[in-house]
Amino acid sequence: MALPVATPRALPPLLRYVDHNLMQNVSAHNRPPHPNATCPVCFLQWDSSPMVTVAAASSLRTTPKATSVIISTFLPLSPCRHWVHYSCLIWLATQTTSDHKDRCPVCHIQLFEWEGITALTLATRTDLELQDQQKDGFFHPISHVYTPSDRTAYETECTLIDSLIAHFFFAQLNQPSRFVDLSPDLLRPAAKWLSWTTQTGFLLLGMLIAIKMRRFLLEGHKGIVSTESWKEFDEGVKALQKRIMDEVHQP
Numbered sequence: 001m002a003l004p005v006a007t008p009r010a011l012p013p014l015l016r017y018v019d020h021n022l023m024q025n026v027s028a029h030n031r032p033p034h035p036n037a038t039c040p041v042c043f044l045q046w047d048s049s050p051m052v053t054v055a056a057a058s059s060l061r062t063t064p065k066a067t068s069v070i071i072s073t074f075l076p077l078s079p080c081r082h083w084v085h086y087s088c089l090i091w092l093a094t095q096t097t098s099d100h101k102d103r104c105p106v107c108h109i110q111l112f113e114w115e116g117i118t119a120l121t122l123a124t125r126t127d128l129e130l131q132d133q134q135k136d137g138f139f140h141p142i143s144h145v146y147t148p149s150d151r152t153a154y155e156t157e158c159t160l161i162d163s164l165i166a167h168f169f170f171a172q173l174n175q176p177s178r179f180v181d182l183s184p185d186l187l188r189p190a191a192k193w194l195s196w197t198t199q200t201g202f203l204l205l206g207m208l209i210a211i212k213m214r215r216f217l218l219e220g221h222k223g224i225v226s227t228e229s230w231k232e233f234d235e236g237v238k239a240l241q242k243r244i245m246d247e248v249h250q251p
């Protein structure tokens with residue numbers, strides 16, 4: 001059997017790091033080497049409530065529910081074994097403009113690949129808010145709506161996505177249904193050629209959309225190939241491609 005070629009340590013994506021590397025290691029949780037260990041983010045003893053204190057210590061507008069006191073899991077980071085509250089680690093990841101959002105708060109080793117969508121997902125799950133970076137303001141390139149901050153940019157783009165979904169949904173309502181109760185297909189193209197039933201199929205649909213986007217750009221806007229944005233797009237497509245390969249070849 002061929003062994004995989006050794007490559008430099010690739011950092012796990014944020015979600016895999018939290019849900020797989022940290023949270024699966026349950027036997028290590030809440031068992032710090034010293035019973036009075038403190039968290040390096042909120043500076044509190046590990047078995048007191050960090051949710052309230054993070055907000056207080058950083059004077060950020062996080063809004064922990066006053067009625068629910070959450071004592072967050074205290075866990076060792078991988079690979080450096082420094083201890084931190086789960087919610088304090090997620091809070092660090094919500095600091096979108098910080099150079100330390102993907103690093104251990106003690107030794108500053110980079111822990112994971114940070115990405116906004118994952119940080120947003122984890123923050124929502126942990127009842128935290130993403131840091132809203134106030135900028136000088138700019139006009140959104142697609143909607144031409146003035147966006148004074150990350151939050152408004154996010155909300156504008158969500159509105160755009162919402163309108164595309166609504167358009168797709170109402171178009172589906174006019175298609176014949178394959179369900180007994182005549183409900184419309186959700187997230188499923190009507191074309192047999194585009195139908196999917198597995199996660200791999202869903203990723204392949206994403207790949208098809210990426211390929212179409214690539215062709216649209218290459219045919220009509222060739223100048224983009226020499227730009228940084230193209231490089232980034234291309235890397236995104238390759239990452240998706242890798243995801244599909246992993247999906248296909250995972251043991």
Ligand SMILES: [Zn+2]
Pocket residue numbers: 039040041042043044050084085088
């Ligand atoms: Zn903490």
Ligand SMILES: [Zn+2]
Pocket residue numbers: 077080081082104105106107108109
């Ligand atoms: Zn560390």
